[in-house]
Amino acid sequence: MAAPTIMILDPADTVAVVLSDMAVGETREGITAGADIPRGHKVARVDIAQGAPILKYGQLMAVASAPIKAGDHVHSHNCALPEGSHAHSAIAARLPQAPSRQTFMGYARPDGRVGTRNFIGIMASVNCSSTVCDAIAAEANRLLLPKYPGIDGFAPIVHDQGCGMSNKGEGFDALVRTLKGYRDHPNFGGVLIVGLGCEVNQLTLYQPSDWTRERFHTFNIQEVGGSRSAVRRAVELLEPIAAAASKDVRTEQPVSKLTLGMQCGGSDGFSGITANPALGVASDMLVAAGGTSILSETPEIFGAEHLLIARAAPETGAKIEAMIDWWRDYAEKNGASLDNNPSPGNKKGGLTTILEKSLGAVAKGGMAPLSGAYAYSEKIDTNGFVYMDSPGYDPVAATGQVAAGANLIAFTTGRGSCFGAKPAPSIKLASNSDLARSMPEDIDIDCGVVVEEGTSLSEMGQHIYDLLLDTASGQKTASEEFGYGDNEFVPWKIGAVL
Structure with missing residues (x-):
């Protein structure tokens, strides 16, 4: 069969997607x-009057800012955001049958959670200790990792916050919640937290969980003699932790112990018709097998939130609505608009409005019922498909998902995002085959075959699901092979810098 050259996503659509230059x-x-x-x-399928709705995915993606004739290129020059409320089509939730493969090989932790990796975390409580934490990780990887091959390495978790901020309010709460989520993450077989000593974010806030007490230490640089002394002291403390963690072994675990964080970045006109819906199929399979998947990036569900709310209990739907309201107010206070999205790269790739981008982004969530809605980096305490509030900026969103418990990340891209998320492995899904061919060192799966070869979304979703379980069991991703993840810990910075 010849590859299709144009795609109509829903019979009601007034536009079609051009699959090769026309x-x-x-x-x-x-x-x-x-x-x-x-x-x-996009190309117009019919004449569209000025002010009339433009439909894609069977949903409202824009209104015509000028008269559009059938065959016209439909993009930023003749599209605008609608004003006021418009009718939307909601889609009922459903799940596939549970997949036959329902286990993976992971690290069982004493608190009941399961790791997909066995790193040791070197965490900074404050920006002032970040350089020292980088030095500690480098020295430990040089001296200790060869002696203890049962661990995946020493991962620096460093950032630019922790002081110059209020010790209360949204910003501080989010930072503390995020750091505690990493402290307790199942992909860490041990943790060392290093502070400076005089910062707002004091080490006393981070007492260890009971099971980590023998593999957990903290100290302040000001109390051990300075920076070089801090590195020497850290290596002394880390050796027994590494010795213990190196004895951890993988055992067969149920998929219910997997939590998947779903991201998209550098999206294009193919993201919403290949990689995102294929990941949605895999997400549904994971949920049907008892696992958990997290959708985030609230500014990038704006205009498509009704598709999530329709699949949620009333209280969960109300939380989603409250998040959207918060973001409207937040953007307005900062002189911004939620339609600052799509980015220039998104638009070059064919995305026109935030509504269109959101409709494609929500496709990552498949068709499962929405089981819960959570604040940024809040611990996920239920299985199923859930939503976590976050910005659309990928490192910030992924940081929140990992803090919330994601032990695996799936990242779709159309333009070619480069990303890792220690301690959680991150698989990269290309929305188009040109990207997969041009950046093979960074892409794990080519979802462009949905268009180029006619591969079904269900078949593509099965492929993604299998790779998720293989990755959770220890298979390295492209981003891990390169070494991404040391610089992608970016907690959401909310509020004033004082």
């Missing part, structure tokens, strides 16, 4: 192009 005068599926239209962009 020249002016060329006819496909009865549509004759009135201009050159790049691949991944």
